[in-house]
Amino acid sequence: MSSVLGVSVGAGAVRMARPHAASSHGHIAPHSFDLQTIPVGEHQVEELAAEAIGVTLEATPGIEATAIAYRSEQHARAIRASMARQQLTNYELVPEIIAAIEFAQSTGDIRGISSLVVYDLGSSGLSVSVVDTQTREVRHSERTSDISGDYLDSLIREQQIASGRIAHPPDPAGLAALDALCREAKEQLSTNTAVALPSEQGLVLLAQENFEALIMLAIESSARMARDVIVRSDRPVHGVLLIGGCARIPLIAKVLERWMGVPVIVPESPETVTTRGAALLARPVRPVRQATAPVGMLDDDALSPAWLSAPPQRGRKREINGAVLTVSALAVVAAIGLGLGYGPQVLERDSQSSERSTSVAPTSAPRTTTLDPQIAVAPGTTAETEESVAAPPPRRQTTTSAPAPTPGPNTIVVPGLPPIVVPTIPPEVFPFPPPR
Numbered sequence: 001m002s003s004v005l006g007v008s009v010g011a012g013a014v015r016m017a018r019p020h021a022a023s024s025h026g027h028i029a030p031h032s033f034d035l036q037t038i039p040v041g042e043h044q045v046e047e048l049a050a051e052a053i054g055v056t057l058e059a060t061p062g063i064e065a066t067a068i069a070y071r072s073e074q075h076a077r078a079i080r081a082s083m084a085r086q087q088l089t090n091y092e093l094v095p096e097i098i099a100a101i102e103f104a105q106s107t108g109d110i111r112g113i114s115s116l117v118v119y120d121l122g123s124s125g126l127s128v129s130v131v132d133t134q135t136r137e138v139r140h141s142e143r144t145s146d147i148s149g150d151y152l153d154s155l156i157r158e159q160q161i162a163s164g165r166i167a168h169p170p171d172p173a174g175l176a177a178l179d180a181l182c183r184e185a186k187e188q189l190s191t192n193t194a195v196a197l198p199s200e201q202g203l204v205l206l207a208q209e210n211f212e213a214l215i216m217l218a219i220e221s222s223a224r225m226a227r228d229v230i231v232r233s234d235r236p237v238h239g240v241l242l243i244g245g246c247a248r249i250p251l252i253a254k255v256l257e258r259w260m261g262v263p264v265i266v267p268e269s270p271e272t273v274t275t276r277g278a279a280l281l282a283r284p285v286r287p288v289r290q291a292t293a294p295v296g297m298l299d300d301d302a303l304s305p306a307w308l309s310a311p312p313q314r315g316r317k318r319e320i321n322g323a324v325l326t327v328s329a330l331a332v333v334a335a336i337g338l339g340l341g342y343g344p345q346v347l348e349r350d351s352q353s354s355e356r357s358t359s360v361a362p363t364s365a366p367r368t369t370t371l372d373p374q375i376a377v378a379p380g381t382t383a384e385t386e387e388s389v390a391a392p393p394p395r396r397q398t399t400t401s402a403p404a405p406t407p408g409p410n411t412i413v414v415p416g417l418p419p420i421v422v423p424t425i426p427p428e429v430f431p432f433p434p435p436r
Contacts, residue, residue, distance in 0.1 A: 002063075005017070005279060006278035007067070008275040009045055010122055012149070012245070013037050014037075015272055015274075016038075016053075017279045033279065035269075038052055044082075046078040046082040050083050053091070054088055057088070064090075065285070067278040069095070069099045069274045090285050094278055095138075096274045097118055099277030099280075100120070101136055103276050104265070104267065109265050110265060113133055114134055117129070117239070118130075118240075119226055119244075119252075121222070123149040123150050126145075126146075127141065128141065147218045149183070149245055156185060157182045159210075169201060181204050185197055189208050193208045194206065194207040222252075237260070240263070240264045240265065243267065243270045244270060245270075245271040247266055
């Protein structure tokens with residue numbers, strides 16, 4: 001059974017969504033997905049995403065289309081480069097905002113809302129965008145790293161250390177472990193009123209009221225930013241779509257609704273909204289020829305793998321090189337003849353053979369030139385001359401045939417040209433000086 005794959009590439013995790021099955025009309029139920037989350041850790045997030053996609057496609061041959069959500073053009077370039085290194089081509093890139101709108105419309109969460117604010121608070125930062133849901137046009141968008149999930153985790157960590165219950169970790173590994181514990185406490189507080197998590201440095205103990213007081217200033221600052229984005233978009237809004245890992249914090253929806261005065265919509269599993277929306281947008285990519293160009297030659301402006309359909313034309317380069325070699329050989333023959341003082345005789349004697357193997361490039365302006373009747377081009381050789389320019393001479397296979405007869409002392413042999421016989425110069429033409 002065929003299926004599709006949706007992928008979101010976040011700073012803290014790579015998430016993949018695969019719908020269970022499509023209906024008889026090709027419709028995918030928005031809540032029926034197999035979800036997988038891969039923590040980034042010390043890996044480069046784009047490389048981890050490309051490797052995870054490659055493994056998933058090999059393990060599940062029925063996947064016919066893959067859609068990857070990207071945040072910015074720079075993010076898209078990094079994803080394309082990583083996918084090219086993994087030799088993966090059957091995919092498409094979709095903006096994160098469009099993927100989120102696609103999922104929210106499929107669930108009916110934003111039914112009746114024509115202008116929407118998308119508030120996306122993840123581990124690395126906050127993105128606020130004003131979107132027209134009918135045309136899916138992004139009116140205005142801004143992003144900041146002043147508030148993020150990692151920043152909220154650091155607030156919990158510093159509060160726990162300041163309380164005296166947690167000792168400051170002695171090394172970076174211990175600090176990273178404490179940050180992970182604070183992140184877990186933050187996630188549990190979205191459904192619990194208090195948490196108590198043991199660690200090597202002590203007990204992480206935090207109540208929901210204390211947590212909300214700790215992050216209140218940061219959340220209000222983000223609400224002020226969202227309101228400023230609405231003002232700069234010069235577009236009235238009718239709702240707020242709250243997505244991202246931090247959308248689970250109940251305080252954020254309360255503050256945004258108080259500051260905006262419009263309904264705030266928090267979908268189920270808000271951290272996977274972009275991933276599932278990408279799966280809903282996944283379409284099979286037309287098969288293209290495999291490109292062998294290096295990653296550095298990729299088009300930075302294209303947001304789809306269409307750059308894979310134009311492999312470099314190596315045959316044309318070989319044709320140009322062959323023409324250059326032919327012109328060089330003719331220049332050598334002309335130089336030899338002119339150096340001996342018999343240039344006109346040589347040109348007259350071999351005009352018929354050279355006219356069939358070479359051609360004169362047309363100039364932009366016509367010229368009137370008086371040609372020697374002896375070297376004028378015959379009417380029947382024009383077609384042969386044009387054909388020799390349009391197509392390169394056929395390659396000659398090297399065989400072990402009998403060797404050609406040994407040329408005489410006055411014969412000049414140039415590969416690809418008939419032998420040229422240079423007349424013997426009489427001694428009287430250039431008399432040697434008398435001996436002293």
